Amino acid sequence: MKNVNIKKQLVEIGKKIADKGLVVGPGGNISARVGNIVYMKASGISFEEAKVSDYIGVDLKTGKIVDGSKKPTCEIAMHLGCYLERKDVSAVIHTHPPIATAVGMQEITLRPFTPDLAALAGDVPTIKYVVPGGRELAEEVRNVIKKHNAILMCNHGLLTVGSSLREAYYRTLLVEDACKTFVAAKSLGEMKFFTRKQVEQINNLKAESYRKALLKKA
Ligand SMILES: [Zn+2]
Secondary structure: OOHHHHHHHHHHHHHHHHHOOOOOOOOOEEEEEEOOEEEEEEOOOOOOOOOHHHEEEEEOOOOOEEEOOOOEOOOHHHHHHHHHHOOOOOEEEEEOOHHHHHHHOOOOOEOOOOHHHHHHOOOEOEEOOOOOOOHHHHHHHHHHHOOOOEEEEOOOEEEEEEOOHHHHHHHHHHHHHHHHHHHHHHHHOOOOOOOHHHHHHHHOOHHHHHHHHHHHOO
């Protein structure tokens, strides 16, 4: 994929993230990898206002800027860690969705309870609160992202990864939606999670593998 195209995609997804209220103001950050270059939002710029020139390329291994002149997001280490840990990951989305953030404060692992959640996200664990923007947060995320595609961050927000921006974005929407359902179900009384067997049944469905393959396309 050409670099201009990936920056355009980042601008588009960033605007959707702002429109849907998944972050407010300059919060949150997104990135996408093309080969050994990771494109990410510059620091302090809101998704609403971000233009193509506000997305800059950094070298995956060194973190040095190779495309653009602005300062990268302060969560650069968190983004690069996801790509270094998972070769299959080409996009990382970090947002502050209100309901997912509320569920994150319960410090639970949100297990699948709908077919979509089972097929597209799987278990969503929570990492403990650490000060944003540093090595510690990057290490916490890197440890958990090894085995998961979405992470709730206690007192902070949500992080999802995907093999394309679309896939990471749908995972963000899906988890926030699931958290709304979780809160509603809890307030009514009963919460029913899938058993391991039920999750397996979903993952063996042909229709689900077809849908998953579609999302992987950029
Ligand atoms: Zn954040």
